[in-house]
Amino acid sequence: MVGYLFAAVVLLAAGTMGWYYIYDRWIQRDHAIRRNFPIYGRFRYIMENLGEYFRQYWFTADWEERPFNRLTRAWVYRSAKGVSNYIAFGSEVDAQQPGHIYFLHSAFPVNDEEAEDYTGKWIGRGIVKHPFKPKSFFNISGMSYGALSSAAVTALSEGAAMAGIWMDTGEGGLSPYHLKGQCDICFQIGTAKYGVRDQDGNLDEAKLRRIADYEQVRMFCIKLSQGAKPGRGGILPATKVTEEIAGIRGIPAGKPSNSPSRHHDITDIPTLVALINRVRRVTEKPVGIKMAVGSYEFIDEFFGYLQQRPDEAPDFIQIDGAEGGTGAAPAPLADYVGQSIVQSLPYVAQRLRDYNLRNRIRLVASGKLLTPDKVAWAICMGADFVVSARGFMFSLGCIQAMKCNTGHCPTGVTSNDPRFMRGLDPARKSVRVANYARAVQHDVEAIAHACGCKSVRDLKGQHVRVNGGDLMM
Numbered sequence: 001m002v003g004y005l006f007a008a009v010v011l012l013a014a015g016t017m018g019w020y021y022i023y024d025r026w027i028q029r030d031h032a033i034r035r036n037f038p039i040y041g042r043f044r045y046i047m048e049n050l051g052e053y054f055r056q057y058w059f060t061a062d063w064e065e066r067p068f069n070r071l072t073r074a075w076v077y078r079s080a081k082g083v084s085n086y087i088a089f090g091s092e093v094d095a096q097q098p099g100h101i102y103f104l105h106s107a108f109p110v111n112d113e114e115a116e117d118y119t120g121k122w123i124g125r126g127i128v129k130h131p132f133k134p135k136s137f138f139n140i141s142g143m144s145y146g147a148l149s150s151a152a153v154t155a156l157s158e159g160a161a162m163a164g165i166w167m168d169t170g171e172g173g174l175s176p177y178h179l180k181g182q183c184d185i186c187f188q189i190g191t192a193k194y195g196v197r198d199q200d201g202n203l204d205e206a207k208l209r210r211i212a213d214y215e216q217v218r219m220f221c222i223k224l225s226q227g228a229k230p231g232r233g234g235i236l237p238a239t240k241v242t243e244e245i246a247g248i249r250g251i252p253a254g255k256p257s258n259s260p261s262r263h264h265d266i267t268d269i270p271t272l273v274a275l276i277n278r279v280r281r282v283t284e285k286p287v288g289i290k291m292a293v294g295s296y297e298f299i300d301e302f303f304g305y306l307q308q309r310p311d312e313a314p315d316f317i318q319i320d321g322a323e324g325g326t327g328a329a330p331a332p333l334a335d336y337v338g339q340s341i342v343q344s345l346p347y348v349a350q351r352l353r354d355y356n357l358r359n360r361i362r363l364v365a366s367g368k369l370l371t372p373d374k375v376a377w378a379i380c381m382g383a384d385f386v387v388s389a390r391g392f393m394f395s396l397g398c399i400q401a402m403k404c405n406t407g408h409c410p411t412g413v414t415s416n417d418p419r420f421m422r423g424l425d426p427a428r429k430s431v432r433v434a435n436y437a438r439a440v441q442h443d444v445e446a447i448a449h450a451c452g453c454k455s456v457r458d459l460k461g462q463h464v465r466v467n468g469g470d471l472m473m
């Protein structure tokens, strides 16, 4: 009798586990971790929930993890899921801490019915045949197909289209996945000129023109450097260079895809400006540059040069902070080279004004600017647009496993391995991408309204303060 009872219990347990396995792996599509790691992937969610009660005894504090603390990630996850981001009991942010950011609300905040919609800002108007007016001040920063999986790029593209935001291709060329959602696209030209290069790695104008022929491709960005690895080109390990990725980039498969540290045809300011204008002539669309700031002397020389010939200036400049992310980078460059967005953005914005270029060149900012407070801070500092890479990775379900360069990303965001990628359902995740973008827009607007501004466009430096000097990132 006891034997039968025992067998029944074992059978029931096995059946239940079997059902959970089938449900996690094949039926539910919301959780990549559970699709890829059925049953035991659930422990992550159990721990997350229990953490609320036991964190104070066992776990690290909510604001301690790096690069992104739990508070920041939770904000993105909740926004992406469309769950309320209201907090109860009180803020966990230490308002006394040096570097704490706060906005100066008005005695007469703006009521909902008085608020004005964001109307966009033109890029390249009066300069190119096809100027671009983005509908959103918050958009997706460059991440290549290769660094990201095809499922992730598809979800970003479809989510971007839903939210009306632009998506940057990153330096790895234009893939069919970027085009799936019909979103606005910024095509990035990295130092290896992937996707628009000839056999010797030089710019191929015919290929460039073909990219520009896509109506969705609204603008071009020449990448000089990125904050996570200034002075070093893109790095894609051999394991991630599949036949398809190699074909899109115009390189051999199965070999590491390392781009040079500098564009071969850019050696100084005149050659930089010449390439900007060559790309603009061929594409007839706005052309900008992306860079992390090193010495301020370069900024002054560059802007001094452009002041004499404003029509030849880039239509936008993306300033990427040293705190920016990457698919793969040498640690010393990521940790110790380049200026933080905290220093570089206010400086560049001021110098654009000093050289009368403020109305000519749009300013785009990136570098851990993925929650409404940081986005609003950047706009107050002079950014016309803010872009994020890792914020959108979190919206796709990234758990900060820090395995982007291995091909073993457990959520399938940065792995093209079908075992991991199957967990990421583009149809579901695209909705989260759009939800996240809208939540940032909504809450930046809420900050603006609290400051007495009817529109985000009216946010200025006078609306923000930082405890004891610099903002902490």
Ligand SMILES: Cc1cc2nc3c(=O)[nH]c(=O)nc-3n(C[C@H](O)[C@H](O)[C@H](O)COP(=O)(O)O)c2cc1C
Residues within 6 Å of the ligand: 141, 142, 143, 144, 147, 148, 169, 170, 171, 172, 188, 223, 225, 226, 227, 234, 290, 320, 321, 323, 324, 325, 326, 327, 366, 367, 368, 369, 370, 387, 388, 389, 390, 391, 404, 414
């Ligand atoms: C996985 C990954 C891939 C990236 N690929 C590129 C790239 O191809 N080109 C580029 O200019 N920046 C690339 N970046 C940098 C981002 O575009 C962005 O500038 C930086 O991460 C700062 O934004 P964030 O702090 O919101 O992530 C990449 C970042 C990540 C995380």
